[in-house]
Each structure stands twice: as C-alpha cells, then as structure tokens.
Amino acid sequence: MDLREAQRLQYCCSTGRVPFAVEAFEAGFLPGNREDSSYQLTEEHTNVDLPSGFMDNDYEDPDLDRLLEKFHEREPRVAVIGDAYTREEAEKYQDTIDDLADEYPYRRFIVAPKCEAAFEVLDAETTTLGYANGKSSVQAEDLGPVKFRGWNVHILGGNPIDAYEAMQSLTQPTLDGREPANIVGYDWNGPLRMAYWEYWTPDGWQDNGHLTPRETARRSYQEIKQYLQEKDVWPETEPRELYGEAVEEPDFDIFMDKGGDPIPSREALETSYVREYEEKGTLAFESESQMKFIEYREGLTPVG
Template sequence: MTEEHTNVDIPEGFIDNDYENPDLDRFLQEFQEREPQVAVIGDAYTREEAEKYQETIDDLAEEYPYRRFVVAPKCGEAFEALNPDTTTLGYANGKSEVQAEDLGPVKFRGWDVHILGGNPRDAYDAIQDLTQPTLDDREPANVVGYDWNGPLRMAYWEYWTPDGWKDNAEMTPRETARRSYEEIKDFLKEKGVWPEIEPVELYGEPVEEPDEFIWMDRGGDPISTQEELEEAYIGEYEERGKVAFQSEVEKKFTEYREGWRPV
C-alpha cells in the first residue's frame, strides 16, 4: 500500500524479525509503532538467546496484553528456557538453515505453534505431524497460525495453486498475489484447517464502499475498478449517505458548498 491508497485501512496484524539479519532493538521499535497482534521475536539458536527473548516477551506481555509472541527454537535447549504460558513456538518450515524437523516435531507438541514458511502443502503436512495421534498418546500441538511470503515473492510472474505455480499471463502483481491467496484459502478450507473467524470479521472490510459506485466530483462518472475505489476519498453525510470523491480538495469544497455534515 502507498499514500495513494487513501481508502484502504488494513490492520497490521503480523510482524516478523528478519531471520537473516535479526536486530531486536530495531524490531522492538517497529513493534511499538505498529502494535501488531502477532509478533515473531526471533530465532533462538542457543539457550541464552531463548532466555533473552523470553525476558523481552515477559516485558511486552505486561504492556501489550492479548498479543501472541513467537520464538522459533533452533536448538533443544531453547525449549527449556521458553514459557508456554506466554510464548508461541515458531515452527521453522521455510528456508532457514535449521528446520523444525531437525529438532523433531515431537518437541513442539503440547505448545501453541505458529508455522513459519513453506507452501500450503508443506504447511498442511507439518500440521499433520504436530496434531495426529501417536502410539504413545502424546498431546498434540495447538497450531494457531501460519505465514508464508511466497505469493508476494512470485507476484510478478506466477501464482500458487495446489497443482504448482502457474503463469500469471496478463495479471498485475496485486492480482497475481490475490489469486495465490484465494487458492491457498480454498486449499486449506478443503483440508479443514481454515479458521472459523477471519480477520475481516474482527476488523471490518479494508476498503469502504460508497452507496453508489460513482464519483460525486466527476458528474456521476462510474467507479470502474477496485484500484480506483482504493484511491477514493469517502465521505458519509446525513444528507447523502456515503459518497466517493476522486479529489480531497473537491470533497472539502463540496462539503462547504452544500453544507453537508459528516456523520
């Protein structure tokens, strides 16, 4: 999103520390500015790193309750230093040098787990490893989240499908990424692991729609694309309901000229 997308309000629900170039101070500054619901604090390659991240989480949890803080253990000792009451384990499933499978999925059972990376098929396989019954009746993991930036990395060329990547033909990068996410949603819903409550139900629609898809300051010309709608200036008035303007200047002028009172 850019400053031109005046009619888009997307909650910043997730923030990840750069596992290839981690910087806890930089991350904490970003966290405090954005206040996401889910924060991947970092990868713990040693017990000492895990202890440092746990101390950070303990401090954050007091000031920012009802957030989910994630640490990806990269050694066996890290599990011992993390607190399951406040910390969600990151299940490394992407391209990092140490994968969760290297440590053994069994170590993640009994914890809240967020799957980090991997295409949806790989993520679904990981969910099975973490939750399916075992011969020794081990407690399953509670898989609470999954993220993957593949659709964004490939948005200029291809979109993901359960049958592999497909050429995006004439689609824009945004259309390509959207198609990937639609395919991912359908795939995970079919597998029965899509959440019952979606973010839109918690935060509302990201783009506000006027009562009529026309430009008030362009003589009633139609709003013809999603991109145009995302760059609109929406006003809601007792006299007219919700209307759309292409120009903020025209919006303010019309409000003044017509005496419209914003709701």
C-alpha cells in the same frame, strides 16, 4: 489422514505491500509484513485501512532493539520476536515477551527454537513456538517435531502442502500418547514473491498469463484458502470479520466531484476520498479539494 480432531487454525497470515496486502485481507488472511518494511501506505492510499496484524522478524539480520521499536510503533496482534539459536538468546527473548505480555495483553508472541536448550527456557504460558518450515538454515524438523508437541505452534513458511504435512506430524496420535501441538497460525509470503510471474495451486505454480501482478496474487490467495478449507483447517473467523473492510465502499459507485462519473476501478476507489454525511449517506470523491468544496457548497455534515 485428517488432523487430530480436525483442528482449525486461528489465523492465516500473509506478508506483502499494498495492493497485495489488501487482496490478502479481503481473501480472509491476516495481513502483515517484516519489521524492516511496511505496507508502504502513501498519501495515494487515502481509502485503505489495514489492521496491524502480523509482524515478522528479519531473521537474516536480527536486531531486538530495532524489532521492539517497530513493535511499539505498529502494535501488531501477532509478532515473531526472534530465532533462538542458543540458550542465552532464548532467555533474552523470553524476558522480552514477559515484559511485552504485561503491556500488551491478548497478543501472540512467537519464538522459533533453533536449539534444544530453547525448549527448556521458553514459557508455554506466554510464548508460541515458531515451527521453521521455510528457508532457515535450521529447520524445525532438524530438532524433531516431537519437541513441539504440547505447545502452541505457528508454522513459519513453506507452501500450503508442506505446511499441512507439518500440521499432521505435530497433531497425529503417537504410540506413546504424546499430547498434540495446538497449531494456531501459519504464514507464507509466496504469493507476494511470485506475483509478477506465477500463482500457486495445489498442483504447482501456474504461469500468470494475462493476469496483472495483483490479479496473480489474488488467485494465489484464493487457491490457498480453498486448499486449507478442503483440509478443514481454515480459521472459523476471518480477520476482516473482526476489523471491518479495508476499503470503504460508497453508497453510489460514482465520483461526486466528476459530475457523477462512474468509479472506473478498484484501484481508483482505493485512492479516493470516501466520507459519510448525515444528508446523503456515504459518498466518494476523486479529489480532496473538490470534496471540501462540495461539502461547503452543498452544506454537507460529515458523520463522526
């Protein structure tokens, strides 16, 4: 059965470090990471610009103050605030979201209910329910999918097949005519966790053979996207359409400071220096010092 009214996701997230986050973003995913880690962009990633898309909480070691510190630092578009195992936790998270919603409009704040009382406390106007579908000790199914109907819901974890089955259970018509859930997002870190060994396909995990870890992750992202597209739930607008490309492309595939030598790889471009000039367009340099020297020697005027 198709999802009710062929509902599409608003976004599909993937957590991971560079270069995996670049691969996810370029495949159409909203990149992100857990609060206790980052993309780990270093000085080497001089030509990589990833948006602050998704921030997950460390559900095994939750700390709201630590999470808020990271939220204010990164200002992600989507954030998992916490898992509410008690009414008191749900109240604390809702109070936090009420404050954040005033300061950060147009963000999505997620709380994963882990007790029935949480549904009574959380506010559907400001809070999206996290549907625990991965490794958590309390899964959404333990509470019953019916409790999530009528809410905005983000599927937390699970491979794409399991996630799609969850979407079906939350949106298919019921005998008593209950309102379906509005599935807004889905995230899974499987491609990152398995990138050194396997890539995901609808037929199961496949050995990466001769592929590098980065190529393996890329294959997983491609397979996931194709699967969700075939199910007609892939987002109509991909994050890169909103934020622009993560890696700037020069007008010429050469390093200007290497005598016109070709840029040997994607990885080399990500660690290069790319700048637009009024006189010559967008150029790439391998070295920052040589870039500045050539700018001086040629009298180049940077744009912006």
